[in-house]
Amino acid sequence: MRSTRAILARKVLNALITLFLVLVINFLLFRVMPGNPIRMMIPQNPTLDPSYINEMMKRFGLDQPLYIQFFTYLKNIFSLQFGDSFRTKTPVIDLVMDDLTWTLIR
Numbered sequence: 001m002r003s004t005r006a007i008l009a010r011k012v013l014n015a016l017i018t019l020f021l022v023l024v025i026n027f028l029l030f031r032v033m034p035g036n037p038i039r040m041m042i043p044q045n046p047t048l049d050p051s052y053i054n055e056m057m058k059r060f061g062l063d064q065p066l067y068i069q070f071f072t073y074l075k076n077i078f079s080l081q082f083g084d085s086f087r088t089k090t091p092v093i094d095l096v097m098d099d100l101t102w103t104l105i106r
Helices: 004-032 037-041 050-059 066-078 092-105
Strands: none
Touching: 004 066, 037 050
16 A cells, blocks of 8 residues: 555646646647737737837747747746736736635635
């Protein structure tokens, strides 16, 4: 019979592997989608200066190699820095915390 410690260690390891896989899939999902994420954030203006698009790509780190983007993504996830909402222009963590109360109550 297995010890409780071994069972608990296996469950924790499985949970960490699952969490890592979810983070990887979430990261890659938005990288394989067609289109430019910067173009989706800014108005569809054909006269938009390409230097503005390049500046936005640099601001959001989309000009970096994929592995650096991934490590930045992990750092931001674990430090709860989710950025600002494109719709409301408020920090996403504030929106999550506002709704988390009602989620936990139910």
